[in-house]
Amino acid sequence: MLSKLLKRSSTYKALDREAYYDALASKFSDPALASGWINSHTQFSRFQVLSMLSDFTGSSVLDLGCGVGTFVEYLRQENLSCDYMGVDSSSKMIESARKRFPDKVFKQIDFLNEDFFMESDYVIASGLLSYRVPDPNAFLESSIYKMFRMASKGLAFNCLSSVNDESSRLMSFDPSEVFNLCRQWTPYVSLHHHYLLNDFTVYMYPFHQ
DSSP: OHHHHHHHHTTSOOHHHHHHHHHHHHHOOSHHHHTTOSOHHHHHHHHHHHHTTSOOTTSEEEEETOTTSHHHHHHHHTTOOOEEEEEESOHHHHHHHHHHOTTSEEEEOOTTOTTOOOOEEEEEESSTTOBOOSSHHHHHHHHHHHHHHHEEEEEEEEEEETTSOOOSSBOEEOHHHHHHHHTTTOSEEEEEOSSOTTEEEEEEESSOO
16 A cells, blocks of 8 residues: 555656746745745644644755745744755746745655655645645545655645635645544544634644654
8 A cells, every 4th residue: 555655645746846846936925925935924824733743853854845945034034944955846946945945955846756765854845735636635645644654753735615605716624534534554643623714724743742
């Protein structure tokens, strides 16, 4: 099953997604809009919950789907010093992130590429699982599995909640189903659905905190 999940993740090519986010990064100067968010308030609300995964100080943090790197701005605002790396499949996003934060490492990589694997203390993903794909449930399962394998201490990711109306471009998931899915890999899972109506965040740990 595990090897099938790894191979399954590579079947979701990012060409359409890359074009969509490249266009956003080229069109908008506002970092939140350039990353596909409604505004900076909702973006930072998500960041706040993601950062509650653990104390990132002195740890390595891998930001998957980093967009234009705005999580770095949040980390600095909260005085959280860590070994940060951002990864995104959009060349325009990465170009903008490098200009905004030249002291941080950003790489243009398709997370779903079968050959990509990078271990980090903590892995976070904000919005990575929102862009619609042909088989959402298979995509979700393979993506979570891969992210969790990369996180030696903890993983935090968010999804759009199924309590929200469906979008033609974005996809949402049932929070309870995602919670149960994650428990097949670890019993140390927590679900947070208190900060925005249409969004929830999941924490996964490989061991008891």
